[in-house]
Amino acid sequence: MKVLVLAALTASVVLFNKICAQNLKPEKAVSLSIDVPPVNLDYIGNTRIFVDPVPNDSYNIRGMFIKKFNDRIYSFVTSIEASDMYVTFSMNRITKKNAAPSTSSSTNTDKKGNKTTTTTYRYDGEEQIDLVFNLILANGLTVKSYRESGYSQFSGTSAKNYESAKIEYNNNKSKKIAGTVEDLVGKIYAKMCADYFIGNRNIDLYAIGAKSKKQDYSDLNEAGNLLTKWFTTNPTDKSAPEVMRALQLYDEALLEYEPGSKKNRVDNEIAAVCYYQKACVEFYLKDYRKAEELILKSESLDKRIHFSQENMKDLLKLLRDRKVFN
Numbered sequence: 380m381k382v383l384v385l386a387a388l389t390a391s392v393v394l395f396n397k398i399c400a401q402n403l404k405p406e407k408a409v410s411l412s413i414d415v416p417p418v419n420l421d422y423i424g425n426t427r428i429f430v431d432p433v434p435n436d437s438y439n440i441r442g443m444f445i446k447k448f449n450d451r452i453y454s455f456v457t458s459i460e461a462s463d464m465y466v467t468f469s470m471n472r473i474t475k476k477n478a479a480p481s482t483s484s485s486t487n488t489d490k491k492g493n494k495t496t497t498t499t500y501r502y503d504g505e506e507q508i509d510l511v512f513n514l515i516l517a518n519g520l521t522v523k524s525y526r527e528s529g530y531s532q533f534s535g536t537s538a539k540n541y542e543s544a545k546i547e548y549n550n551n552k553s554k555k556i557a558g559t560v561e562d563l564v565g566k567i568y569a570k571m572c573a574d575y576f577i578g579n580r581n582i583d584l585y586a587i588g589a590k591s592k593k594q595d596y597s598d599l600n601e602a603g604n605l606l607t608k609w610f611t612t613n614p615t616d617k618s619a620p621e622v623m624r625a626l627q628l629y630d631e632a633l634l635e636y637e638p639g640s641k642k643n644r645v646d647n648e649i650a651a652v653c654y655y656q657k658a659c660v661e662f663y664l665k666d667y668r669k670a671e672e673l674i675l676k677s678e679s680l681d682k683r684i685h686f687s688q689e690n691m692k693d694l695l696k697l698l699r700d701r702k703v704f705n
Contacts, residue, residue: 403652404588405685406603409610409663413694414449415578416701422522422575425463427456433468438560440468440510447568449579459517468512470560475505475530478548480541500541502548503534506556510563514571525570527563531555582694584610584659585687587652594644599652602628606656610663622660629653651681655688662691667704671695 416423428448430441444466445455456462479502486496508529514522533555535548572578586603589596602625609621617623633653635645645653658673674691682688698704 402590403648403684404590404600404603405585405687406588406607407583408586408603408607408659409584411582411584411663412451413580413582413698414452415580415697416703417573417575417577418701419574422464422516423577425516426453427461427463428453429456429459429462429465431459431465431467433470438470438557440470440560440564443561443564444468444512444568447565447572449577451579452577462517464517464522465515466512467515468510471509471511472556473507473509475507476503478502478504478545480544497538499536499538500544501534501536502541502544503532504548504552505530505532508556508559508563510560510567512567512571514575523571523574525567527566529559529563531559580694580697582662582690583687584663584691585685586659587656587685589649589652596644596649598628599632599649601625602656606659614663616664617660626657626660629656647680648684651677651684651688654680655684655691658691662695667695667698671699671704 430445432441448455459465481501481503483499483501484496485499486494488494508531510527512525514525516522531552533548533552535544535546535551537543537547586607588600588603605621605625605628609619609625612619612621614622617626630653632645633650635643636650636653637643638647640646654673654677658670658677661667661670661673670691674688674695677684677688678692
């Protein structure tokens with residue numbers, strides 16, 4: 380047993396040291412909004428959209444839908460005649476369980492043996508919600524229809540009476556249905572956008588420094604500061620002295636890297652940071668092919684340096700799939 384406990388403790392220490400070998404210091408350097416083309420490019424130039432209002436749109440479905448569009452690309456007009464494409468939608472609500480009342484009782488006994496019975500009053504309900512959106516060309520030709528369905532379950536309880544339980548039930552019902560509607564609108568937009576609209580993805584790029592009592596990482600910290608400064612200038616190339624110096628420092632650090640070495644100043648984790656930072660530069664300058672090469676190299680060394688590493692890889696895969704680069 381002692382041997383097993385010791386082995387477990389040793390494994391924990393090794394794992395902790397492996398995960399926390401360096402004290403990385405990521406700071407947001409820049410936020411980017413990236414245009415993502417759809418799978419189908421037939422209507423890529425249709426950027427004036429009309430969304431047909433619906434009477435008694437109590438959940439503001441129209442507003443929810445419009446807010447999801449890439450506002451760098453699309454504008455919303457006030458009539459079908461002024462549009463390139465327009466959208467109609469409808470919602471159908473089907474009651475599956477209508478405010479079913481019930482009670483339950485529980486009895487508690489205190490230290491003196493006194494018993495107290497509590498009655499809980501409850502209402503339960505359920506609705507099915509169906510949303511249908513139609514994407515239509517200005518000439519009246521339907522491009523595609525989209526349908527999503529969801530279920531809302533809601534309840535209300537009270538220790539007082541049915542009336543109080545009914546009030547809580549109605550409040551919860553309103554919130555749950557609103558949440559379900561918003562979720563369905565999001566699902567429909569995501570499918571429609573992937574098919575025909577230029578979408579929008581946000582990504583944050585970070586400058587990552589390192590702090591260690593055993594090693595000197597002043598060069599990497601200097602490089603991170605230089606990158607942060609460079610990003611603020613809205614650069615279009617690598618000619619600025621800040622980025623040239625930063626890339627030089629990362630390349631020099633990578634010359635120290637020896638695969639498998641745990642004693643070197645530049646281990647897998649630090650090398651992964653260097654490749655990540657070089658990927659950030661290429662991504663910012665829209666050299667996505669080079670950025671993908673570098674971020675995959677970074678992840679192959681250590682995929683846990685920062686969540687933005689995975690975000691960049693996933694976004695680059697999407698851009699490759701959508702033929703932004705090959």
